Amino acid sequence: MITTSTVRVHPPAAGGRQPAPRPAVVSIRLADRSDAAAIGRLVAANVGPGLLLPRSPADILRHVSRFLVATREGAVIGCGELAPLSRTMSEVRSLVVAAGERSAGIGTRLLTSLVAGGRRRGASRVCAFTHIPRAFVAQGFSIVPHTWLPEKIMTDCQGCEWFRRCAQYAVVLELDGARGRGPRRGSP
Numbered sequence: 001m002i003t004t005s006t007v008r009v010h011p012p013a014a015g016g017r018q019p020a021p022r023p024a025v026v027s028i029r030l031a032d033r034s035d036a037a038a039i040g041r042l043v044a045a046n047v048g049p050g051l052l053l054p055r056s057p058a059d060i061l062r063h064v065s066r067f068l069v070a071t072r073e074g075a076v077i078g079c080g081e082l083a084p085l086s087r088t089m090s091e092v093r094s095l096v097v098a099a100g101e102r103s104a105g106i107g108t109r110l111l112t113s114l115v116a117g118g119r120r121r122g123a124s125r126v127c128a129f130t131h132i133p134r135a136f137v138a139q140g141f142s143i144v145p146h147t148w149l150p151e152k153i154m155t156d157c158q159g160c161e162w163f164r165r166c167a168q169y170a171v172v173l174e175l176d177g178a179r180g181r182g183p184r185r186g187s188p
């Protein structure tokens with residue numbers, strides 16, 4: 001089960017002579033159905049720029065219990081989903097922090113909590129497909145060929161309009177200490 005945590009987030013220092021803004025308390029908690037609309041807005045704002053795949057309101061509602069949300073003063077300012085791809089592989093999806101809240105460590109807190117959730121559910125690997133691998137590599141993920149993730153290819157990629165011309169990076173984190181694992185025999 002994913003637990004709730006509260007962290008004090010220090011916004012990036014403003015330029016000029018403005019006094020530094022007070023740190024704001026940001027909570028990370030499990031999402032519930034009342035968060036679905038806010039999650040949908042966060043995701044939708046990043047679909048146009050090509051950073052995230054679209055999610056329908058029904059899809060978000062169906063999977064809302066897999067999401068974590070970051071909140072400040074009750075407002076949802078970030079989210080991320082941990083979706084099981086197989087018994088041993090989970091995927092981070094729809095990881096997003098509101099544009100005005102970035103670079104303050106909230107994305108890292110969400111990612112760390114999602115990975116901890118994967119560990120608790122017994123996953124041995126957590127993966128993601130992203131245009132921003134740095135946020136993941138900083139947490140120990142490695143960039144790997146897409147074909148190292150056959151679970152993802154069979155679940156989502158084959159039906160995607162970007163299949164075989166996808167510009168996203170595949171990243172994977174080994175949770176069980178296994179490192180340097182190559183492509184599996186029979187991988188597509």
Ligand SMILES: CC(C)(COP(=O)(O)OP(=O)(O)OC[C@H]1O[C@@H](n2cnc3c(N)ncnc32)[C@H](O)[C@@H]1OP(=O)(O)O)[C@@H](O)C(=O)NCCC(=O)NCCS
Nearest residue numbers: 046051094095096097102103104105106107108130134135
């Ligand atoms: C990726 C994202 C969730 C990171 O959230 P955040 O709160 O800004 O992240 P953090 O402040 O914890 O920073 C995490 C790392 O990612 C890096 N990073 C964040 N946004 C970045 C960007 N647009 N380009 C390159 N690196 C970026 C940060 O520099 C930091 O790395 P560092 O510690 O080596 O400097 C946020 O940028 C976002 O919502 N992006 C749009 C949606 C998206 O692309 N999601 C990822 C696909 S699943």
